Amino acid sequence: MLLDHYGLREQPFGVTPNPRFLHLSPGHREALASLIYGIDSGRGFLALIAPPGMGKTTLLFQLLDRLGNTARTVFLFQTQCDARGFMRSIMLDLGLGASESEDLVTLQSRLNDVLIEELQARRKFVLVVDEAQNLEDSALEFIRMLSNFETAREKLMHIILAGQPQLAEKLARPSMVQLRQRVSMFVRLRPLGVTETGDYIDHRLRIAGYSGAALFNRSAVNAIAGLSGGIPRNINNLCFNALSLAYAGGRKTIDSDIVREVGSDLDLGVLAAETGVAISSQAPEAGASFSRANRPGANGWAVMLDRIAPAGAEEARSGAARRIRATPGAGPALVAEPKWKEAAGSLAGRLRDRMVH
Secondary structure, eight states: OOHHHOOOOOOOOOSSSOOOOOOHHHHHHHHHHHHHHEEEEEEOOOEEEOOSSSHHHHHHHHHHHHHGEEEEEEOOOOOOOOOOHHHHHHHTTTOOOTTTTHHHHHHHHHHHHHHHHHTTOOOOEEEEEEEEOOOOOHHHHHHHTTTTOOOSSSBSEEEEEEEEEOOOOHHGGGGGHHHHHOOOEEEEOOOOOOOHHHHHHHHHHHHTTTTTSSSHHHHHHHHHHHTTTTHHHHHHHHHHHHHHHHTTOOSSSSSSSHHHHHHHTHHHHHHHHHHTTTTTGGOOOOOOOOOGSSTTTOOOOOOOOHOOOOTTHHHHHHHHHHHHHHHHHHHHHTTOOHHHHHOOOOHHHHHHHHHHH
């Protein structure tokens, strides 16, 4: 229903790293080009550092796709293991299997045979280790030893360590000096600016089939850029919820007011401060309404649990709204709420009505 409302073929702000939606910002384009250049130049050891949510994994998938048949690749992301477990993961990803009885020396010998085969076939061998900040020091040392697979003229294995900034902190330790010296290129992904945020949003909407006027006006894009910190995953969450809220209110465009409402509802720190307890330990009372209208100074858009409130909650919300308007210090903005909020009511109720009809 929401897709039809906006003329979309599919959800533009999903949560999976779909390469179809990859938007190569100038920073992403530079990072991808650097990784490709490092592999083509035979540098051996590369590192990709990015804050969480920056599209690092999607970029790595794009890299592997670009390499195509020119390289045999291994992509590992379950990195919390010892050296033997790491080697078994490599062999399993190669489709070669690894029995529980095989020791580390045997596994290394088998890997060496694979590397020689790829060299003879004139293909590169690329090992990508995602979420490498989770690796134990012993596993990082083992990866350093893997880089010793080489001939007198070239490296037999190209290794990319990809991870969050904690990876850079780990590599900066004095105990990691030997590994750090082998990393010939450190590639970084930095948060998007305001213009890049707008381009990112437009790109995802276009891939999802949208072709009309701008869904997010300039003030909305500015607000999203600020609230998200330029992190694509945060941008996706804000945009998804903003589209849902606007849909519930029957609106076709999103402005900064909607974005700020969404940002407030996504702020877990505010929610924890309101409840006064750890979020995970607070169980709702039966039949309770969780509208933001139940607190002084509220300016939210009826948080998620309110949107699935039981029948009869509308009266409770109206009474709560009247109480807030009578609350000293509530502020004039609360008394004269935008008309679209009144039309929106409970998001869950609105969505249910649209699904029924």
